[in-house]
Amino acid sequence: MSNSLLKNFDLHKCILSAIGLTTAVMQPIHAAQKPNVIVIYTDDLGYGDVGCYGAEGYETPHLDQMAKEGMRFTDFSTSSSICTPSRAGLLTGRYAKRWGHNGKVYFPDSKDGMPPSEITIAEMLKPQGYQTALVGKWHLGHQPQYLPTAQGFDYYFGIPYSNDMWQAPEIPLAKNVIFNDGLTRDDYLDPKQATAKFRNRVPLMQRTEVIEWPVDQTQLTRRYTEEALAFIRENENGPFFLYFAHAMPHIPLYASEPFKGSSERGLFGDVIQEIDWSVGQILSFLNERGLAENTLVVFTSDNGPWLQKKTEAGSADPLRNGKFSDYEGGCRVPCIAWQPGFIPTNQVCNVNTSTLDILPTIASLSGAELPKNRVLDGLDITPVLKGDFGNAPKRDYQLYRSKNxxxxxxxxxxxxxxxxxxxxxxxxxxxxxxxxxxxxxxxxxxxxxxxxxxxxxxxxx
The missing domain is CATH 3.30.1120.10 (Arylsulfatase, C-terminal domain)
Structure with missing residues (x-):
């Protein structure tokens, strides 16, 4: 790693230390009996966009180390090659087609969302005493009845949809809302020509209200990381479930000052290096607090790269095509699972696995009851996580975005x-x-x- 990049990492660590979110190594605490779970979900990160998957032009030392200490999957797919149905599949263990979703994404002027009747991982875990939080992108409906807080999450901090969108005037403003870029309350409440005037200017929400508009996207990865660490710290006696959904590398791309110009790949590489730093902060904190052996961490992506964006997009190499596509580059994504003492070290898994499997696997590990009266498309891959690939459950079929x-x-x-x-x-x-x-x-x-x-x-x- 270059000296300049090391300085960038050190600077970010100082920033977090100043607000009390990183600590010196401390004596391990008694971990909760039920495992904590953290799912880190990136946006439009391609199969070839992590160092241990062959990425070039930037460095991902923390993700590479995570793979060495855990398991790297080579045949791991999402339930769709576009984000709304992909996120629904992750959280429910079901293809979004089962509740009639048409394969498209929700926009700030959309009135619908994932039906409240769908049972998420967070809802499944609540009866087991889990504290639950979503930090980051939601994109399953921004109307009150569709928000994360209506789907089992005790806490929400993030943007309600993709970072290339705009404001949704119907989302209420907090009393102390912050307006940036010279914009005002009247601008926020005026929906006219919103896409033309305010594209890429998205609101930052806390729970059910907008606390800042437009959010400074150069600070999103850092602020998300701070919020995630704060949640872990507040609930370290567990059990907890954290869904940490990054806004990028979906376009537009933004990196904070310490990471700007830090890679040979340009802004895209800078963004990935900051996401890698974020992963490092999470894993380091778990180790420092004695939580690592009782916390399952899964890192993956919602779909493949948006290749049409060229230099602003990543790579699905050696797979064909990318986002939106039914070819493997659309939904086969990088995935790394980590839990010291439970997941064997330095494992490469070639078993066909999926984000759909995360819910039933968490149910098995936590003792939670699977959602009733639901056809689940995911499988319990606990044997796989233990390195017992020979006893992996057999998938009947895998579907793609289209019906074809x-x-x-x-x-x-x-x-x-x-x-x-x-x-x-x-x-x-x-x-x-x-x-x-x-x-x-x-x-x-x-x-x-x-x-x-x-x-x-x-x-x-």
Whole structure:
């Protein structure tokens, strides 16, 4: 690591020390019997965007160390290649299609959201005595009945949707709200031409109110990290569940001053290095407070890179395509799991796994009851986390964003406007060899399976 980057890390550590969020090494406390859980969810981070996955032009020493001390997944996917249904799948263990979601994202002028009847990880854990918080991006509806505080989260601090959007005047303003950039209350309450006038100027919320608009996005990663550390510190006697959802590297990209110009890759690399620093702060704090062995930490992304943004986008290499796509680059993402003493060190897992698996796995580890009267699409991958890959549960199928693609085992079927495609992902991860003409029976069976699955994806399930 360069001397300049080390200075940047030291400067950030000083900032947090000044507000009392980092501490000297302390005697371990008695950990809660039930495991704490932290899910760190990045936005538009591609499969090839972390050092231990082959990234170049910037450094991710903390994530690389996390992988050495834990498990790195090579076949881990989200439930969709776009963020709203992806986040719903993570939190509920179900494809968003099951409650009728159309595969699109919510905007500041959207009136709907994930149905309150859906049961999130946070709601599942509350009866087990967990304190729950979301720090970061939500994007499952910003109307009061759809907010995180209505879905099991005791505390919320973050932006309600993507960081390239604008204000939603119906979200109430806090009494002491801060207005930046010379904007006023009247600007916030005026929805006219909002996308043209205020794009990239998003509100910062605390619980159910806007406390700042527009938020200074250069400070988001730092402020999120401070808030996450504060929550952990307040609940270190546990158990707790922290969903830490970064705003970036979704565009527009912003990095705080200590990280600007710190990488060879430009602003994108600077952003990733600051996210890596944030992960390091979380893991260091867990170690310092004696919480590491009782805290499962999962780092991953909501979908692949937004390749159309070119230099502002990451990479899915060696996978094909990126965000929005049914190809592997759209939803196969980096994933690292860490819990010293529980997850074996320096493990590489090639088992087909998914964000859908996080809810049932947490249920198993915590003793929580699975949501009743719900068809779950996720699997309990506790054996996988223990390194027992031979006893990994078998996935019946994997769906993609559209209704035209399915994976069963190593075989993947796609139907586009112009052709039928069939790939064997075991031998062709990059999806370059279309085998549809070679295996017509396989094409037929997968097409039939896809039709059957689509027919069952109903709101009532």
């Amino acid at each position: 693609a399915i994976r069963v085992g190593d075989w993947k079927y796609l139907k586009t406007k112009n052709k039928i495609e069939l790939y064997n992902l075991a031998s062709d991860t990059s999806e370059q060899q279309n085998l549809a003409d070679n295996y017509p029976e396989k094409v037929s069976s997968l097409a039939k399976k896809l039709a059957e699955v689509n027919a069952k994806m109903r709101r009532s399930q």
